[in-house]
Amino acid sequence: MATVTMTVNGKSVSGEVEGRTLLSDFVRNNLNLTGTHIGCDTSQCGACVVHVNGKAVKSCTMFALEAEGSSVTTIEGMANPDGSLGTVQQAFQDNHGLQCGFCTPGMVMSAAALLEENPNPTETEIREYLEGNICRCTGYHNIVKSIQAAAAAA
Amino acid sequence: MYDFALQRPQSLNEAIEALSAEGAEVLAGGQTLIPTLKNRLASPDVLVSIGGISELQGVSETDGTVSIKAGTTHGVVAATVESYPALASLAGNIGDPAVRNRGTIGGSLANNDPSACYPAAALASNASITTNKRTISASDFFMGLFETSLDEGELITQVDFPVPDAANYQKFDQPASRFALVGVFVAKYGNDVRVAVTGASEDGVFRWSEAESALASNFSSSAIDGLEVDSEGMIEDIHGSKSYRANLVKVMTKRAVAAC
């Protein structure tokens, strides 16, 4: 076991982990931040996307120890300080961008990373950016609409 | 996944030292290695993560050469390489954004997946692959399916690409894996044309020499109209038969030449 220390959603945290402990397991099991979902655990679906030093990554495909000293943001860090929904989250709610909600944390994290890089993406750019995020419910249409609305609201 | 010790050296020398231990293996972006470990297809005792080593990060462009340090991610290559647009665009179409934020050029070349994109660029450009021990020309580097000429514990540190006069990469996506079903990289250096094909052969990336000769005397997509690719030795799976892949090699080569 080794000790890992990182900043998660603005707070410094540390915990005991094995070499093989995934970042997704660390945030879910050690920190009880269960908003990060595990859909496939094989790097395909994107439900587990978090930001590490501002970059979207699949937390099921990174070890917790690799995030030593990093700044990590999970879906729990996307709300406003008063607990109300952040801009991207609100846009998903307003535009019916989710049905079962399983893919949504990863969708929101990918969307936020896209808008950070490209504040006014075209529909094609949005669809390309979501290539690694799979949704079984919505058919993607309202997810794209939500992201367009979030871009317009920002 | 079997357990292992994860080390994070901060310098190249420490990493090379750590890799000399029995049962030690490099961890770069983990986008191939972590899924492999989850399937228990590898069981290293020690993983040496090179992510924290600044000497292994970055791109520089001088005198017609693009030099990329081994730990540079696909995302960084896509966003920074200016003098070799076909290479930047290849990097920008690997997998998806999250994969590109972690996956590295060194990991992609060392892994030599038969459907990976970078091996095609390296072979078509006759890139030089530098390790902690030597420099290997791309023509001598790829040794078939997932095999390279790297020795145990040998670490790729840098890859140098001579910038061609014209080049293009055409990837026929396999939409489920997001790898190439077939990908063709064409690069033209003066009268010398190199055509490297990924995704198609059971022996991994290869050069289509008939197309190269035809294109050397007439650099236009019609120059390969009369050529046929032998379907013997092509990959066959649920996504495409041997003859389908053989035909795609020709189609993608024509598209790449037309787009040069």
Ligand SMILES: Cc1cc2nc3c(=O)[nH]c(=O)nc-3n(C[C@H](O)[C@H](O)[C@H](O)COP(=O)(O)OP(=O)(O)OC[C@H]3O[C@@H](n4cnc5c(N)ncnc54)[C@H](O)[C@@H]3O)c2cc1C
């Ligand atoms: C969903 C998904 C889609 C993908 N799509 C594509 C695609 O379209 N095209 C494509 O080409 N690839 C694709 N990939 C693979 C991706 O590009 C990987 O990043 C790459 O193959 C491995 O790089 P890595 O840095 O992640 O290496 P790792 O997974 O860390 O390592 C892979 C292997 O290389 C060795 N290694 C790593 N670095 C070095 C080094 N510097 N020197 C010596 N050995 C080293 C490791 O020991 C290991 O054996 C995809 C992956 C995923 C998960």
Ligand code: FES
């Ligand atoms: S759970 Fe990580 S990509 Fe599916």
Ligand code: FES
């Ligand atoms: S809303 Fe159900 S998987 Fe996307």
